Amino acid sequence: MILLNIILVFYVDLLIPNQVESSNIKESSALCWNDGGLYVLGDSGQLGFLKDGSLVVNSFDFEDSEGLYVDENHIYIAEERSRKIVILDKNSLKKIDEKQLFFSGRLNRGFEGITYNPISNEFLIITEENPCQIIKTDKDFNTLGYYDLLISEASDLVFFENALWVLSDINATIYKLNPFNFNVENSWRIKVVNPEGITFSENKMIIVSDNLEKIYYYEIPQ
Amino acid sequence: MKKYIIMRFLNNCYSYLFIFLSSILFSFDSVAQYSLNKSYDNIEIRGNITSIYKGRWYPDSANYTLSKQHKNLMRLKDARVRLKGSSMKKKFNYELHLDFANLADQSNSPELPILDGYVTYNGPLDITVGYTKLPISRESMTPIIYSPWLKRSMIIDEGQSRRDLGVHLEKGIFSDKINFYTSFVNGLTEISKQQDDSLGYELISRIDFAYPSKMKYRAINISRSALPILALGVSYRQSHKGEFHDADDETIWTGIDGLKQSLSYDFAVKFKGISLLIERHQINYEMDPIFIGNLSIPPQAQVNYPNYPYVRDDFKTKGKIVQLSYYHKKWRSVYSIRYDDANINYLEKDNELTSYDESIGKNEKTIGFAYNYRFNSHLSVFKLQLTRTVFAGFDKYGATLDYSLRPKMYELRVGFQYIIG
Numbered sequence: 001m002i003l004l005n006i007i008l009v010f011y012v013d014l015l016i017p018n019q020v021e022s023s024n025i026k027e028s029s030a031l032c033w034n035d036g037g038l039y040v041l042g043d044s045g046q047l048g049f050l051k052d053g054s055l056v057v058n059s060f061d062f063e064d065s066e067g068l069y070v071d072e073n074h075i076y077i078a079e080e081r082s083r084k085i086v087i088l089d090k091n092s093l094k095k096i097d098e099k100q101l102f103f104s105g106r107l108n109r110g111f112e113g114i115t116y117n118p119i120s121n122e123f124l125i126i127t128e129e130n131p132c133q134i135i136k137t138d139k140d141f142n143t144l145g146y147y148d149l150l151i152s153e154a155s156d157l158v159f160f161e162n163a164l165w166v167l168s169d170i171n172a173t174i175y176k177l178n179p180f181n182f183n184v185e186n187s188w189r190i191k192v193v194n195p196e197g198i199t200f201s202e203n204k205m206i207i208v209s210d211n212l213e214k215i216y217y218y219e220i221p222q
Numbered sequence: 223m224k225k226y227i228i229m230r231f232l233n234n235c236y237s238y239l240f241i242f243l244s245s246i247l248f249s250f251d252s253v254a255q256y257s258l259n260k261s262y263d264n265i266e267i268r269g270n271i272t273s274i275y276k277g278r279w280y281p282d283s284a285n286y287t288l289s290k291q292h293k294n295l296m297r298l299k300d301a302r303v304r305l306k307g308s309s310m311k312k313k314f315n316y317e318l319h320l321d322f323a324n325l326a327d328q329s330n331s332p333e334l335p336i337l338d339g340y341v342t343y344n345g346p347l348d349i350t351v352g353y354t355k356l357p358i359s360r361e362s363m364t365p366i367i368y369s370p371w372l373k374r375s376m377i378i379d380e381g382q383s384r385r386d387l388g389v390h391l392e393k394g395i396f397s398d399k400i401n402f403y404t405s406f407v408n409g410l411t412e413i414s415k416q417q418d419d420s421l422g423y424e425l426i427s428r429i430d431f432a433y434p435s436k437m438k439y440r441a442i443n444i445s446r447s448a449l450p451i452l453a454l455g456v457s458y459r460q461s462h463k464g465e466f467h468d469a470d471d472e473t474i475w476t477g478i479d480g481l482k483q484s485l486s487y488d489f490a491v492k493f494k495g496i497s498l499l500i501e502r503h504q505i506n507y508e509m510d511p512i513f514i515g516n517l518s519i520p521p522q523a524q525v526n527y528p529n530y531p532y533v534r535d536d537f538k539t540k541g542k543i544v545q546l547s548y549y550h551k552k553w554r555s556v557y558s559i560r561y562d563d564a565n566i567n568y569l570e571k572d573n574e575l576t577s578y579d580e581s582i583g584k585n586e587k588t589i590g591f592a593y594n595y596r597f598n599s600h601l602s603v604f605k606l607q608l609t610r611t612v613f614a615g616f617d618k619y620g621a622t623l624d625y626s627l628r629p630k631m632y633e634l635r636v637g638f639q640y641i642i643g
Contacts, residue, residue, distance in 0.1 A: 027397060063262055063311040081264050081308065104255045106643055107266045107307070130600040152599045170445045170599070191448035193435050211435030213397065 014189045015174070017207075019217040024048065024055055028208040030068035030078075030113065030156055031197035031215075038199070040208065040215070041068040041077065047093075058093055062086060067114035067125065067156065068197070078111040078125055085114065085125070085141055099141035103127060113156035113197075115164070117179055124179075126166065129153040134182060147182055151175055160200040167198040167207065174198065174205075174221070188221050256643040265307035267643055270367055270601075272300040274637030282629040298323045299372065299637060302337065316341045317354070334413060337385065350390040353413055357403035357428035358384065358457050359501055360439060360488040361543055369441040370547055370592045372605050372635045375562035377503045377541025380586075381473030386424065387413055398436035403428040409461040411476050421464035424477070430455035430488075441499065442549050442556055442594075443492040450493040457486040464510075472584050472617075474539050474566060480509040495549040503541045507567075509534035537583070539566050547592075556594035563587040568615065584625050585615035601641040609633045 027043035037051030045062040048055050060077075065086075067078025074096075075088040087097040103110060109128040116123055122144065125135040132154050136144040155169035163185070164177040172195065176186040196210035205218040257266040277294040280286040301322040308315035319338035340352025355363060362378050373379060388407030394400070409424025432453040463477040475482070484505040491498045511534070541564035548557050568583025590609035597603065613628040 061311060081259075081312070082262050083259055100259065100261070104257050106268065107257050107264050110257075130598075172445065172448060193447055193449050193451070194445070211397065 013221075014191065015218050015221060016191075017216040017218050021215050023208055023213045023215050025057065025213065027210050028213050028215075029066045029196045029210055031199040031206055031208050032068045032070045032158075033199045033201045033206065034070040038201075038206065038215070039068060039070050039075070041065055041197070043210065047075070047077075064108075064110075066110075066112050066196075069114045069116055069123075071116065076114055076123075078114040080110040080112065080128075081107045083110055085123075101125065101135060101137070101141065101143060103133075103135065105130060112154055113158070113167075115157050115159045117159050117164075119162070119179070124157060124159070124164065126154045126157040128155065129170075149177075149182060150184060155196045156198045158198050158200060165198060165200075165205075167195055169195055169210075174207075176221075186221075190216070190218075192216055262311045263307070263309040265305060267303070267305060269303040269642040270300050270639060271298075271302075271642070272367075272372075272637055272639040273297070274299045274372055274605075274635050277634045279632050280629040281632065286629050300366075300639075303642075304338075312344055314341060314343055336413065340390075346393075348392040350392070351388075353385060353387045354390060355385050356383070356405050356407065356426050356459070357390075358382065358426060358459060358484070359486045359503065360430075360453070360455055360490055360499060361501055361545075364439040364441050367601055367639060367641065368439070370556045370558040370594045370605065370607075371441075371560065371590075372592075372607050372637050375501075375541075375543045375545075375560065376564040376586050376588060377474075377501075377539075377543060377562060380564060380566060381475065383409070383411065383476045386410075388423070394436075399433060400431050401429070401436075409463065409467075409477050411467045422462040424459060424461035426457065426459040428455060428457040437490060437492065441497060441545070441558075442547055443495050443497045444549060446495040446549065446551060447492050448494075450491060453488075453490045455486075455488045455490075457484075457488075459484045472566065474505065475507065478507045478509060480507060480534075482507055495551065497545075497547045497549075499543065499545040501543040503539075505539040507537040507539075509536060535569055537567050537569060539564070539568070539583075541565065554596045556592075556596070558592040558594075560590050560592070561588070565615070567617070582617070583615050584617065585613065587612050587614075601639065603639045605635075605637050605639060607635045 023040050025040045025042040025046050025048045028040055029043045030041040032039040037049055040048040040050060043064060043066065045060045045065055046057055047060060048057040062077055062079055063082050064080040065077050066080040069076040073090050075090050077086040079086060083101050083103050085099045086095060088094065089096050105127060109130055111125055112128045113126045114123060121139055123137045123141060127133045129152060132149045132151050134147045134149060136147065138144060151166060151168055153168050153170040154166050156167045158165050159179060162179065164179040166175045166177055172190055172192060174188045174190060175184050177184055190207060192207055192209050194209050194211040195207050197208040199206050200220065203220065205220050207216045257264060273296065275296045278290055302319065304317065304319040306317045317338045317340055320335050321337050322335065324335045336353060338354045340350050340354045342348055342350040357363060359378065361375060362384050386407035386409065388405055390405040393402045405426040407424050430453060432451060434449060435451055437451050437453040460483045461477050462481045463479060465479050466475065467477040486501060486503045488501040543562045545558060545560040564586050566584040588609050588611040590607055592607040595604040610630060610632050612630045613625040616624040
């Protein structure tokens with residue numbers, strides 16, 4: 001199994017986007033598809049909601065906001081340096097809580113993404129590198145465990161169709177992982193400079209580039 | 223002697239500091255802590271240890287090779303500890319960066335152990351106060367741990383002051399595609415003095431532009447950019463001092479008794495693992511007439527000084543760098559070739575006041591190859607570099623050295639770089 005994982009990490013196909021548009025969010029670092037629209041988070045605290053061609057942007061005082069997950073009632077922001085998860089009310093956009101998790105890696109190699117596994121009812125937070133880990137928590141953000149990944153670097157993750165999808169900036173690669181043991185099941189290359197966020201709509205995979213501030217739409221890889 | 227005693231004292235202080243830092247690093251149930259968080263007040267501990275072997279030989283002169291044999295040594299190049307952090311949601315950030323390897327030199331003049339010591343206020347403009355790197359060129363601003371080389375090119379390494387104490391301003395626009403830097407510093411060789419009787423300060427400014435995205439100060443294209451990224455930078459520095467600093471014929475003078483102006487251009491490209499860097503440096507030294515500050519000599523007395531005020535020769539220093547590197551991801555290897563030259567402290571041929579020609583001044587040309595093997599993604603790297611240097615020119619002062627008599631030199635540096643944190 002370890003050998004298979006190593007092969008999958010290096011053997012990858014190239015994906016080509018079929019649509020590209022500007023994100024209009026400074027240093028776009030995370031995406032989340034919800035309510036038929038696209039939430040886009042910027043590194044310096046901008047949060048945009050893009051739906052039917054119109055973009056609504058709000059600014060917040062986050063510190064290095066790098067991860068984003070949105071559910072029915074809440075917006076969850078993962079801050080890279082502070083190791084905090086800031087929870088906003090989705091309608092009022094007021095901060096209602098924050099949780100601090102333990103991670104002793106480098107400050108600028110901290111939290112890069114957050115998602116939710118609806119099967120196990122757990123939040124999953126990914127760290128960038130050295131180590132590239134998934135931190136598993138319960139619904140109240142009590143830490144359940146730290147899991148080292150075979151992937152060397154990660155910039156975001158998302159749960160979609162019973163799989164965990166991890167985006168790597170340095171490797172310009174998308175990895176499909178088993179959501180429970182985190183083994184790599186498949187991987188695809190992308191030609192994007194500094195890809196920082198990944199999400200899925202009903203029929204598209206969506207990637208955002210931080211440096212170029214562009215959103216790329218792909219067919220969902222099979 | 224006084225300096226030696228002070229450095230011995232500092233040595234002891236740093237030993238205690240080292241023990242203190244180690245105790246933080248390995249406390250908490252023996253789980254290493256590289257960062258600590260107190261809400262939005264964060265600190266991290268990093269460092270690097272690099273040991274190298276340096277060997278030189280001169281194929282055209284067995285005697286020269288033999289006479290320089292004692293310089294073929296294993297060296298502790300870096301033993302660095304770096305405390306870096308921020309507070310108030312990154313409104314402030316700071317860094318204290320020390321190199322204990324500098325203290326290992328037990329001579330009377332060990333190097334200063336401080337590499338960085340500053341606090342930055344991040345507002346509409348980033349304002350840094352303290353001791354840190356100066357924005358003089360892309361090569362100089364790239365940390366050596368992110369370079370495939372163990373030694374920088376001559377025009378950067380041979381005497382240019384690359385760090386200084388003062389106020390440093392920085393502003394990035396268009397997602398940091400365009401960056402402005404300005405430093406207003408002492409322009410001295412020492413971090414602090416009781417007083418500076420050498421007159422003026424030093425001003426350094428830089429602007430760089432990158433497209434289609436910002437370009438970090440890194441010498442290797444680790445992300446193997448899918449698109450070509452270009453960067454262009456221009457730096458200017460100027461000081462007007464009243465005395466010489468580091469006025470050694472073989473090195474670039476930190477300050478002169480007069481006006482020192484420096485202009486540098488750099489151009490870089492990164493694409494699919496390839497990195498290209500081209501730099502050009504030009505430094506002009508305009509000496510003040512001698513007896514400046516003593517203008518009270520009455521005209522009738524000036525007959526004793528027929529050349530009063532005596533005008534000294536204006537000197538120049540110039541150099542360039544061309545460096546091409548390739549990152550081979552599958553083999554975890556970096557290959558790099560570099561050509562660099564430096565013509566240090568030379569007189570211009572058309573200088574009407576002298577009979578010297580441009581061969582005056584130290585002239586070095588080096589071509590080299592570097593290889594890196596990266597053990598992991600966090601910069602545990604085996605580094606090797608092999609260079610060939612030829613010398614020319616001669617100096618006007620002191621020993622009237624004829625550098626062209628020096629045989630060409632081959633140098634091998636092999637080392638291992640380990641990053642803590």
